[in-house]
Amino acid sequence: MSRHDGAPRTALPPGLDEPVFSEPWQAEAFALVVALHERGLFSWDEWATALSTEVKKPGVALDGSDYYDCWLRALETLLAEKGAAAPTDVDRLAAAWQRAAHATPHGKPILLENDPRNLKP
Amino acid sequence: MAHSHDDHHHDNELDPMAARVRALETILTQKGLIDPAAIDVIVETYETKVGPRNGARVVAKAWCDQAFADWLIKDATAAIASLGHTGRQGEHMQAVFNGGDTHNLVVCTLCSCYPWSVLGLPPVWYKSPPYRSKAVIDPRGVLEEFGVTLPPDTKIRVWDSTAELRYLVVPLRPAGTDGWSEERLAELVTRDSMIGTGLALAPEAA
Numbered sequence A: 001m002s003r004h005d006g007a008p009r010t011a012l013p014p015g016l017d018e019p020v021f022s023e024p025w026q027a028e029a030f031a032l033v034v035a036l037h038e039r040g041l042f043s044w045d046e047w048a049t050a051l052s053t054e055v056k057k058p059g060v061a062l063d064g065s066d067y068y069d070c071w072l073r074a075l076e077t078l079l080a081e082k083g084a085a086a087p088t089d090v091d092r093l094a095a096a097w098q099r100a101a102h103a104t105p106h107g108k109p110i111l112l113e114n115d116p117r118n119l120k121p
Numbered sequence B: 001m002a003h004s005h006d007d008h009h010h011d012n013e014l015d016p017m018a019a020r021v022r023a024l025e026t027i028l029t030q031k032g033l034i035d036p037a038a039i040d041v042i043v044e045t046y047e048t049k050v051g052p053r054n055g056a057r058v059v060a061k062a063w064c065d066q067a068f069a070d071w072l073i074k075d076a077t078a079a080i081a082s083l084g085h086t087g088r089q090g091e092h093m094q095a096v097f098n099g100g101d102t103h104n105l106v107v108c109t110l111c112s113c114y115p116w117s118v119l120g121l122p123p124v125w126y127k128s129p130p131y132r133s134k135a136v137i138d139p140r141g142v143l144e145e146f147g148v149t150l151p152p153d154t155k156i157r158v159w160d161s162t163a164e165l166r167y168l169v170v171p172l173r174p175a176g177t178d179g180w181s182e183e184r185l186a187e188l189v190t191r192d193s194m195i196g197t198g199l200a201l202a203p204e205a206a
Helices: A024-038 A044-055 A067-081 A087-103 B016-030 B036-049 B052-064 B066-074 B076-081 B129-137 B139-145 B182-186 B191-195
Strands: B092-097 B102-107 B155-160 B165-170
Touching: A024 A044, A024 A067, A024 B016, A024 B036, A044 A067, A067 A087, A067 B016, A087 B016, B016 B036, B052 B066, B052 B092, B052 B165, B052 B182, B052 B191, B066 B076, B066 B092, B076 B092, B092 B102, B092 B155, B102 B129, B102 B139, B102 B165, B129 B139, B129 B155, B139 B155, B165 B191
Parallel strands: B092 B165, B102 B155
Antiparallel strands: none
């Protein structure tokens, strides 16, 4: 429980707390799971099992700071199992997105089309 | 690109995790499995609209309205839904009431199951391995880390959440709040008091 500096937590008014997500991708990964479950791609039980597998792996951060890393790995595993997104496709497209980001001038929206190799997904 | 600057060193970078999420979004959108606009709505909802104030309203109502409290004991899912808070995963809710001799503490040893509809998303410590293991083994020690010291004869019940069943702790109503409105009472109900790692605030502390 990393966040204790001796001050009682109850001093915080309800609703005021650390931001729910520390980076935008975490929010997106979270929302993907909610949306895919609502669409029926997997049951919540299947999801909880997949997430549990990741958060119980050796080497996870004791302070829970890599929780959304686990979340994303669990999602990728489940999507691979369901045949919804093959790991090789995810790797290929992730690299394309990184090249696209690098090629996009600062302040412009990052679009996959900006990938210099223009790799079609 | 029409406007390239020779001193352009401000390229965008996507870190590997962000790039992987984008890749998943691209694939899932192409397959028609997600709608990007719906993803934005979900993010906005959980960042701004769903939070422990929902649960605080439930608790304050239970403090003021015995019929509602009875309903909450019997069928928390329906009682909470009557206030407009429904779980998106079809999970059931159980309300556990602190009493004079019993304190309730909620954990998820499996992963991080949490009553999103009433508390929003879990705090970082709730998802951390030390909390998930220690809450079961040494709940009194955990409470002390949170600055909560209970009388030695108070029993601590630990509730382990699952994907299907999530718990909401109803803390004890603080003394000196007779005649308070539900809205005013809700201000005393902290997130931690509804997980069991805290108590409701005393009136003078609010």
